[in-house]
Amino acid sequence: MSNATIDQKPVVPEEIKSFTVTLIVRRFNPEVDEEPHWQDFDVQLYPTDRVLDALHKIKWEQDGSLTFRRSCAHGICGSDAMRINGRNRLACKTLMKDLDVTKPIYVEAIKGLPLEKDLIVDMEPFFASFKEVQPFLMNSVTPVKGKERIQTVAQRARFDDTTKCILCAACTSSCPVFWTDGQYFGPAAIVNAHRFIFDSRDENAAVRLDILNDKEGVWRCRTTFNCTDACPRGIQVTQAIAEVKQAIMRGKA
Amino acid sequence: MTSTIDAPRSPYTRSTKKSSINWEKWGWIYMRVSGVVLVVLIFGHLFVNLMIGEGVSALNFAFVAGKLTNPFWMVWDVIMLWLALIHGGNGMRTLVNDYATSRISRGILKVAILVSVVSLITLGTLVVFTFDPCPAGAPADLVASFCKTL
Ligand code: HEM
Ligand code: SF4
Ligand code: FES
Numbered sequence: 001m002s003n004a005t006i007d008q009k010p011v012v013p014e015e016i017k018s019f020t021v022t023l024i025v026r027r028f029n030p031e032v033d034e035e036p037h038w039q040d041f042d043v044q045l046y047p048t049d050r051v052l053d054a055l056h057k058i059k060w061e062q063d064g065s066l067t068f069r070r071s072c073a074h075g076i077c078g079s080d081a082m083r084i085n086g087r088n089r090l091a092c093k094t095l096m097k098d099l100d101v102t103k104p105i106y107v108e109a110i111k112g113l114p115l116e117k118d119l120i121v122d123m124e125p126f127f128a129s130f131k132e133v134q135p136f137l138m139n140s141v142t143p144v145k146g147k148e149r150i151q152t153v154a155q156r157a158r159f160d161d162t163t164k165c166i167l168c169a170a171c172t173s174s175c176p177v178f179w180t181d182g183q184y185f186g187p188a189a190i191v192n193a194h195r196f197i198f199d200s201r202d203e204n205a206a207v208r209l210d211i212l213n214d215k216e217g218v219w220r221c222r223t224t225f226n227c228t229d230a231c232p233r234g235i236q237v238t239q240a241i242a243e244v245k246q247a248i249m250r251g252k253a
Numbered sequence: 254m255t256s257t258i259d260a261p262r263s264p265y266t267r268s269t270k271k272s273s274i275n276w277e278k279w280g281w282i283y284m285r286v287s288g289v290v291l292v293v294l295i296f297g298h299l300f301v302n303l304m305i306g307e308g309v310s311a312l313n314f315a316f317v318a319g320k321l322t323n324p325f326w327m328v329w330d331v332i333m334l335w336l337a338l339i340h341g342g343n344g345m346r347t348l349v350n351d352y353a354t355s356r357i358s359r360g361i362l363k364v365a366i367l368v369s370v371v372s373l374i375t376l377g378t379l380v381v382f383t384f385d386p387c388p389a390g391a392p393a394d395l396v397a398s399f400c401k402t403l
Contacts, residue, residue: 180351180352181351181354213275213277214277215277217277219277219278219280219281220277245281248278249278249282
């Protein structure tokens with residue numbers, strides 16, 4: 001056994017080749033541009049690189065004026081949702097190997113929110129809808145022994161899916177109903193309402209159901225499933241909206 | 254309902270006036286309920302008219318006139334008429350709410366939808382219940398040939 005290894009060639013790891021990728025980015029500088037315009041960049045990348053790495057390479061090596069948000073770079077903070085090849089994705093979670101790099105990759109800001117610069121939109125209307133559903137625990141009773149509020153595993157599981165939201169706005173800005181006039185609460189606000197409506201420790205489900213039983217509330221949802229496709233956390237967004245509709249019809253969570 | 258926060262909707266309220274009946278909710282429910290019934294009514298209608306017996310070649314004035322003398326088909330057709338027109342009208346209202354941007358264009362389009370739905374329902378219902386293929390005393394050359402045999 002020990003002799004056999006002598007003749008073997010040393011194991012050289014297979015070389016991972018880099019390739020040139022063309023990114024076409026929708027640029028907008030409010031100080032000089034009347035209208036947004038597309039600009040292309042060639043970047044040398046590895047299959048394990050992400051769209052965020054490509055944007056970094058452009059910003060650091062080619063054009064320092066390219067503007068985008070990012071913070072954690074690991075799918076946690078929710079700051080870099082953008083429209084990549086026509087689909088809302090987090091730039092930090094979209095790998096080159098999952099894209100067709102023989103064609104240019106189109107990158108633009110998410111739609112439906114006011115464009116501020118390049119890939120940055122004004123998120124305030126999005127957060128305003130989020131605030132409106134009162135996304136915080138409301139309970140008037142002091143917890144038992146001044147400690148925690150006990151919940152069974154099943155009670156916790158009931159709303160587990162919607163606790164995962166990172167408020168990236170990928171869902172809301174992929175919704176064609178939101179695009180029409182921006183008045184619809186949007187999937188993200190409903191997801192975050194769902195998280196408290198179905199929480200057994202919360203007492204104010206009825207208030208949130210009333211808020212969403214609005215002209216611009218859940219009834220504007222047309223079950224397009226764009227939001228579910230867009231969510232980087234894999235939340236079943238459309239199902240959460242449907243569960244809120246059911247709860248409104250039942251009159252309770 | 255225990256409210257730990259006063260006047261929950263006051264800071265960001267979207268619609269200032271809120272009527273006691275929630276029309277959006279009932280509109281949403283109506284679309285689904287009428288949709289389920291319409292599947293039966295529309296496909297039953299198409300099946301009977303186009304597939305049974307001689308199929309589409311059997312369709313003529315006499316065929317329709319015959320169906321409209323049968324109380325079963327009168328009721329079927331009237332339910333289908335009301336459900337489909339209100340369903341279609343409400344669906345179009347949704348689209349107007351989505352895409353008409355100014356208050357004026359919204360108003361005009363919604364009134365137009367309402368007027369067409371109401372007039373089509375009225376006309377259709379009138380036809381189904383008052384239709385007479387062979388009005389008494391009408392000249393023979395103006396009515397269907399089968400009237401002679403009645
Ligand atoms: C075959 C039976 C039918 C079924 C099952 C059905 C079902 C539905 C449902 C569930 C919706 C609501 C969609 C949503 O809000 O997401 C809808 C919308 C609509 N329906 Fe029907 N429908 C039927 C027949 C019809 C007919 C005969 C008409 C025309 C008179 C019509 C016109 C519309 C319109 C204009 C909309 C609005 C479209 C939209 O909201 O995007 N439907 N239908
Ligand atoms: S539900 Fe998903 S897509 Fe929507 S804001 Fe939350 S994490 Fe982003
Ligand atoms: S940079 Fe934080 S989610 Fe992508």
